[in-house]
Amino acid sequence: MTRIAHLSDLHFGAHEPALIDALCDAVEAAEPDLVVISGDLAQRGTCGQFSKARALLDCLPGPQLCVPGNHDLPHWNPVLRFTDGYRRFRRVTQGPTEPVWRNDTTALAGINTAHRMHWKRGEIDPGQIEHLRRGFDNAGDRLCIAVMHHPLEHAALNVDALMVGAGRLLAALPGMGARIVLSGHVHVSYIGPFTDAPEVLFVQNGTSLSTRRRGEDNLFLTLDTGPDCVTITRHVADGARFVPHRPERWSFAPGGWQLDEARMGQSRSATG
Ligand SMILES: [Fe+2]
């Protein structure tokens, strides 16, 4: 089993300061093998906001895999945004914008969907699909997980047009062996098979620290992965701590992902 702690949309600069220590404590207590952050570490991509994000990364356990979100581009510096818009992100995360990671049971590959020309809507180009394909090459029995900021499908909330290239990537994911997609951006969580690719599980996180909530409290997820199953737990802010809610166990079967019958009552619905 591999345990992944999935955080998203921290939005330092428009965040809940009282939750920072609670988030660190709860993630550390979960003892994850990997911490994933699916973008929007900062609110406006400023150095000051990224230094706060760095302080959080320093207190979270490692290893860590981070991809950028649209808010991580430097909002007040258009020259930097178009010449090297992800420089501050790379410096604070101390890694690439499209990282890969694997252990004996799980393989992850991230892509940067915060395109510098379509940063709010997001965009995927064919080279990024190839990057994911290479990330899952020779994965064997490992569970393959793609990580990106923008969602590939409308689910809990329809706030923006889907990013450019979303349909093309979703169509390609099953063929490259991807079983799960972790994303964020809309600040509402959702778990369920993709409508147009039910063999891929859509795990959309809410916001872990932002003050801009959309009817759902701040939260992070843990995923306990097996070869053909995953147990997902929402850890939801309650006062000054994060409280684990009832886990959902999903199994991969011919035809797609299925929620275990015993927990069908929590099926597919967004929380909050
Ligand atoms: Fe966000």
Ligand SMILES: [Fe+2]
């Ligand atoms: Fe975003």
